[in-house]
Amino acid sequence: MSCVFCGSSPVTKEHVFPQWLNQYLPPGRQQTEQARYGAGAYDVTRQSMGLDFTVKKVCAPCNNGWMSKLETSSKDVLEPLIIRQDLDLVSLQQQRQIALWATKTAMMADQVQQEPLLPSHQLRRMRTHQAIPRGTRVWLGSCPARNPTVTSHTVRIDLTGVSTPDSPQPVGFFCPMKIGHLCIYVYFPAVDVVIQHAPEFRLSVARIWPRRSSELPFPPPVQPRNGEAFEAFADAFRQSLYLYTPEQAAEHGLKES
Numbered sequence: 001m002s003c004v005f006c007g008s009s010p011v012t013k014e015h016v017f018p019q020w021l022n023q024y025l026p027p028g029r030q031q032t033e034q035a036r037y038g039a040g041a042y043d044v045t046r047q048s049m050g051l052d053f054t055v056k057k058v059c060a061p062c063n064n065g066w067m068s069k070l071e072t073s074s075k076d077v078l079e080p081l082i083i084r085q086d087l088d089l090v091s092l093q094q095q096r097q098i099a100l101w102a103t104k105t106a107m108m109a110d111q112v113q114q115e116p117l118l119p120s121h122q123l124r125r126m127r128t129h130q131a132i133p134r135g136t137r138v139w140l141g142s143c144p145a146r147n148p149t150v151t152s153h154t155v156r157i158d159l160t161g162v163s164t165p166d167s168p169q170p171v172g173f174f175c176p177m178k179i180g181h182l183c184i185y186v187y188f189p190a191v192d193v194v195i196q197h198a199p200e201f202r203l204s205v206a207r208i209w210p211r212r213s214s215e216l217p218f219p220p221p222v223q224p225r226n227g228e229a230f231e232a233f234a235d236a237f238r239q240s241l242y243l244y245t246p247e248q249a250a251e252h253g254l255k256e257s
């Protein structure tokens, strides 16, 4: 096994959710970490003390080098949104940093899957250029309940109705995560799509990637009330994503929402 980000070996254990998040856990509190996949894949749900969901697919130089730097440079931006719900404006630079961190974390969650979806060149470009793969969408939301501190699941999605000759079995990968108050939804479609979602979600989630053109007032006015509601909300949001090929979108004059 060689490192998914740089190709070196040996690999060591890397946490899907970084250890600095442990400081927000209530003392001694059990955490449920789960990965949930679509038909034909497998489920992982387990109780743990703290956040120790790991994958053994990253080398020590990546782990202690660029990944550690990315955690350090993201923490100051993420922390206020994790621990408080004060109304604030999230700057464009902060939005980019959150999107980058969320993408890296979702990439790690993808590596927990038996067959990770993201191609290796995208992981390598994350390391070398801190590049968010083309097509990645990241939305932000918030939840008034700070606990559970981290809840996340991943879902592989068939892009029903969207298919190209290059991609006979198109799938996407959806990774919602609730970290304290902060809710982040990352979606990697495996093919080019234009996405619209149902209007009722517009007061609950705001897209921060691809890049917006303005600061974002945060938190949004409508929020899932607790961790369980977040899970249900994340599923409903995923099901409301309407995907169109660029050709279909052009034909119907549809723009991404």
Ligand SMILES: [Zn+2]
Binding pocket: 003, 004, 005, 006, 007, 008, 058, 059, 060, 061, 062, 063
């Ligand atoms: Zn590496």
